[in-house]
Amino acid sequence: MSVRYNCSMLSIKLNGESREIPDAWTLAELLKDLQINNRYCAVECNKQLVPREQHSNHVLKADDEIEVVTLVGGG
Amino acid sequence: MSVRYNCSMLSIKLNGESREIPDAWTLAELLKDLQINNRYCAVECNKQLVPREQHSNHVLKADDEIEVVTLVGGG
Amino acid sequence: MSVRYNCSMLSIKLNGESREIPDAWTLAELLKDLQINNRYCAVECNKQLVPREQHSNHVLKADDEIEVVTLVGGG
Amino acid sequence: MSVRYNCSMLSIKLNGESREIPDAWTLAELLKDLQINNRYCAVECNKQLVPREQHSNHVLKADDEIEVVTLVGGG
Amino acid sequence: MSDLLNTADDNEVIIGTHTLKSRLIVGTGKYASFEQMQECLEISGADVITVAVRRERLVDADGRNILDFIDLDKYTILPNTAGCFSAEDAVRVARLGREILRGLENSGSDWVKLEALGDTKTLLPDPVATLEACKQLVDEGFQVLCYSSDDPILAKRLKDAGAASVMPAGSPIGSGQGILNPNNIKICMEYLKENDPNYPVIVDAGVGTASDVAFAMELGCDGVLLNTAIASADSPHLMADAMKLACQAGRKAFTAGRIPKKLYATASSPVDGTIVK
Amino acid sequence: MSDLLNTADDNEVIIGTHTLKSRLIVGTGKYASFEQMQECLEISGADVITVAVRRERLVDADGRNILDFIDLDKYTILPNTAGCFSAEDAVRVARLGREILRGLENSGSDWVKLEALGDTKTLLPDPVATLEACKQLVDEGFQVLCYSSDDPILAKRLKDAGAASVMPAGSPIGSGQGILNPNNIKICMEYLKENDPNYPVIVDAGVGTASDVAFAMELGCDGVLLNTAIASADSPHLMADAMKLACQAGRKAFTAGRIPKKLYATASSPVDGTIVK
Amino acid sequence: MSDLLNTADDNEVIIGTHTLKSRLIVGTGKYASFEQMQECLEISGADVITVAVRRERLVDADGRNILDFIDLDKYTILPNTAGCFSAEDAVRVARLGREILRGLENSGSDWVKLEALGDTKTLLPDPVATLEACKQLVDEGFQVLCYSSDDPILAKRLKDAGAASVMPAGSPIGSGQGILNPNNIKICMEYLKENDPNYPVIVDAGVGTASDVAFAMELGCDGVLLNTAIASADSPHLMADAMKLACQAGRKAFTAGRIPKKLYATASSPVDGTIVK
């Protein structure tokens, strides 16, 4: 994801990899930026589930550990 | 089979039990007398199969060992 | 154990059964009274093991729950 | 066994392989020539066992099939 | 979807001149009634059923004969030689069975389930009498399906003697123990199907429940012959249905090629991508 | 004829608030393609399928998601917590799975297949973590189906902790060894179904072929959960069909009440009336 | 000749601080008399015997105590916590057992066979109580030999909790079914002996006869603990002798390295040189 914003950035961990994102982004904006199919996913912030309804007003902070998961084949 | 003939008799073995039958009876006459459903049966005389077609001309002799068998349930 | 003392008694539980014993008896006196082979036994008072050495100075109180156990055959 | 006899020879089969031996040899002479430990062996001539005692007077003939066997390890 | 499944119609099996639409051959003995037998046979989906040959009861108990309850066009009858303990008797009974089926014009008039037994206690087959009877019956033009022990060498000899099928016992008749020696059954198959993959090998006797049938088919057997397991179940109808399904299931599992057996796991869920590590 | 068979519709099993029309629960892992998975699921007749929860691959390999191949109205999805080795992680993953299924409005949003494993080598379940996670998940309102060892005492503890179903392993995941300790499964059933005959006990893991499934059902288990046995078979489609049939066959055989096992025979053909003796 | 046999004296096994001269640990329960027990123990060759802790019968039936029949110098006594269904009770009983053995100055005063059972019906071990009690007893300085299920993950947790030995059940106590899940025992061994080959793993419970003992040893177990199989045999003396020999036989077979299993033969007699071909 090429960094192309002209505001201060903050670093978070997304699915185990560190990533720079614009300050004060909400989860919703992050997901939109990742072009992720929201319906198929669930999101955790610092090991706490963030329900779908709260994505748009969940403001990300520095060093937040975000997990974006989906369903895959399994036994 | 009540005995009610006024001719000389001869003794045969039918299915292991001795039985008196009128002299010179054929197999067909025996079977008819036994009211046996010919279609469901096969007959042996002295361990030799007597095909259906020969029942009427197979004359019984004294001490003949007749086996009249049919099909039953089996594994 | 026939009761034959002329002092005040107190009631304890011994191996699950209630029993009257003279006031201020020590464990050692109880065991001696029971003619139990001390070497083969261990004693618990209120679920706490009372080591052999302390039997003689362990004074019994009302409602103490005493367990006197030994070794038996086992798998 | 190098051939070094100056009399007429005849051919026999020994343990499946053809072999020239002096005419009128007895089994005993054959075995001696083969330096076989007689005690450990048994001999068959044309599928017939030749007991030990008869080796010396069993004269070999052309095309005799001789089997000389011994004991080996087995299950 | 269905086209994915039936590559060749895998439920057909050829024994001699007979093409069976079901790999399950069901016996007609030991049912509570002829009616129950009829229903169970239909539920089982079998198109070949076995019968025995017995003396006509002359003074008939209830005047009914099993044949009144068997649709001779729907079923090919396979007469057996149960109750015979010598080759001579087995040949006699086979001829009688053929005679009856010829009279009935049933397609089963050219074959016989050869049973030459050792004794009544175990009803285990007698190898010598079976082999002898097999040769005689083949000479007399029968297609002979030989009930046999699971001795692979005997099985081979029966095939060499012309048997149309060799039917090794899973375990003694009516013992309900299923297949006690899969190793021997596998070796029988190696011998019988050497350069002859379609030679029919049927497990006959001792099957007790559905998983036994499936297991037999998974060994690569061409079919299963059973009677007691259905007739003597608490609910014969349900067990007949179970056996039909199990036979198909086992065959499909065999054809499908199962996973290997290993000491322990390989994850069904992907290992990577877990949030925890 | 059919009325003879389906007394009650015996293929239904109730787990928590869910009524399953098929006793076979099939996994969605390890298939060659999503298409093949879709076809096998349909052939298997399962109406409950399991899935795992994994990190979204962000930069997506092929942009396809399994959910594009699962008819959410036809299947109730049972999310698992595969890949978790502690109670804490298992609870997190369960919540995530529920969140996704709620978003998808799938009926499987209220239950979870709890897997808390000992380690990656054997993928055997960790009794302590499983019990702990089960309690937490029950408290959070999940209907918990616990993948567990075949230890009957642990099984009882899981039920007492509120598990909607206990799912003992037949043998290690993907080992294909079937049911290695029927004795333990029977004792699990005694404990779990004591005064509670309908409590659902599902054999999960290790099943390798059709006869394994039939055998599990014949032990009285309420269903079988499998994945590798179909996905990794040479022909997954055929094996899916085999497993469906075997599951039904086994259930019917269990309900039918099999014959007892004996050392040897009882004649299928009547003993008396033979021409020989 | 003998030097060929005992490379290292292979009958010794070390558990905690104890060096056992026999790999057979024999129980003292269920004998017809103390005398019979004494004779069987001696015949068995065991040098470690287990006992239980029970309430002194005060008004004594026959005034005899088992300890009058046990040579305290010859045998190391291993007290168990049979009859306990919680960690708390198991710890109490262990302390009492230790107290008695200290009084008797028997070498078994520093270890305990931990049994924390699920319930009286099956006497199967309770994994949670066993693990809890193990930790407490290790803290109190006991060398703990844990009677456990054959769940490999639990076995590993018990070792990690400090158990001096893990003793998986072959099958339920007194069931006489031998080793029902060799697969699990093998996996237990892999976990418990990983980088620790001498960690003692003893099969305890369910052994019924000599071949069970030999089989356990052939799996690589370090010993077998049994009681019912000898005490309840028709002739306990003979069975004690049988078990001694079987234990040695199994150990030697394990150490000797058996031949592989194959479908069929390799000739024992040389193939070439036969007169027939």
Next chain:
Amino acid sequence: MSDLLNTADDNEVIIGTHTLKSRLIVGTGKYASFEQMQECLEISGADVITVAVRRERLVDADGRNILDFIDLDKYTILPNTAGCFSAEDAVRVARLGREILRGLENSGSDWVKLEALGDTKTLLPDPVATLEACKQLVDEGFQVLCYSSDDPILAKRLKDAGAASVMPAGSPIGSGQGILNPNNIKICMEYLKENDPNYPVIVDAGVGTASDVAFAMELGCDGVLLNTAIASADSPHLMADAMKLACQAGRKAFTAGRIPKKLYATASSPVDGTIVK
């Protein structure tokens, strides 16, 4: 103490005119060297050993003969007819074996281990050739020990034909699979020992390790004949010792009368008197 043990000296078994002091009969094939063979035979405790009959290698590889390594006074040699695939050949080889042993004045000159095999691939016995050869050899005064399949009817026929002992295979020669069909071995025993409890039945072939031997003896067999299991073990000496001990252990366990098998426990420790309840 020892008087408690050896009621009658239970290790003796009578076969024809021979009284064996050991129930283990050991083969002399496939050892790494004659020296190793000699040592293993001695360790095994066997007093009957089997040999094969082969063509003298005339131009001798190493000039050594097995007989130089066999103490003819200590061992009774049992010659076999390995390598024969017809009755005719088996009879020839038996005569040759007898001739050699007569020359050697060994006590084994009056008996033979009859092996008439089906084919080289499996080395399974041919029932027809075995029966035929048995009759001929009995006529010629041999005491015939028949290597046979585990077909009970064949076993009975061999006894009726005069066999001094019937030796059913546990599994194919050298397959190391032990006893694959205990059910058949039990039925063989019923037939062979009906009103003749001392008729010797020896399990021959397929034994792989000590527990196999113990199991055979626990079935009531009179002895075990093996070769590959010792000769091809990693350490033949240790395995020879293991087999000796296992044979004795199994016999004693059989004589002792084992405990019954049950689903689960009966407590080894007394139930009452626990401090907890």
